[in-house]
Amino acid sequence: MKNILVCYLYTKFDNIRKINCFLKNYKKYKSGIKHDLIICFKLLDLHDLKIARKALKNIKYIEFIDPCKKNDWDFGSYKRVAKKYYDKDILYLNSHSYPICHDWLKKLCFHKKKNTIIAPTGSYESILESIKLKGKLHKIIRYIRRKRKFSKNFNGFPNPHLRTSSFLINSKHFYQYIKNKKTNDKDETLMIEAGKDGLTNYFKKKKFNILVVNSDGNKFKENEWMYSETYHYQKQSKNIISDKYTRNYLKLNLNEKKISKNKIWGN
Secondary structure, rough: OOOEEEEEEEEOOOOOOHHHHHHHHHHHOOOOOOOOOEEEEEEHHHHHHHHHHHOOOOOOEEEOOOOOOOOOHHHHHEEEEHHOOOOOOEEEEEEOOOOOOOOOHHHHHHHHOOOOEEEOEEEEEEHHHHHOOOOOHHHHHHHHHHHHHHHOOOOOOOOOEEOOOOOEOOOOOHHHHHHHOOOOOOHHHHHHOOOOOHHHHHHHHOOOOEEEEEOOOEOHHHHHHHOOOOOOOOOOOOOOOOHHHHHHHOOOHHHHHHHHHHHHHHO
């Protein structure tokens, strides 16, 4: 097995179009570096697993059937992959993600040193600013409760964090972080991505390099992430990996893009 792995997650909540789209782009854009591809199947029944395997018949990959019988979200699967393939550099891709430039893996791995975590995109967004107050009384009460809960677990703006729709990390380091984390609901997974004790902040405390890399092959430190032009900034034309939120940005008009940019990066 090679030292560099690409792990693509496919779950029962996805349809076959997603895996076909990933395969189309995986074949179209050369990775630029030798690696092993792992397809992680999560909660699929035998019928859906058979359909997925048929779609994958013309590609070389390692099959990982997640043994977990409940939905513990993407991070639950990533944890078990990290444990099985311990001490490997793994690029994790969720089911919405696929490469959109040549040498995509080579460009990411070029900057991967011993204590480094890399992602194609980062963000300053704070979930505290995203909680909206609704008009009805029970929704107001829910808003107050969520605001209190989130203020304990999330920083206000700016809240720098690597986006985990795709990220490159050594599995030993990742497993040591994730092994005792709860992933029972969406809020817990948000805390892992962007919380006070989330992935980015945990490794920042350990003096890791936290980098965004763009399609030019350039690396960007935290205070430069916006200028990588990879996420909700200008034409966002230098992204390496496409995901549903980067694609949504491209559909916005100019005013909507400005609003989105301010939400992610500030005024």
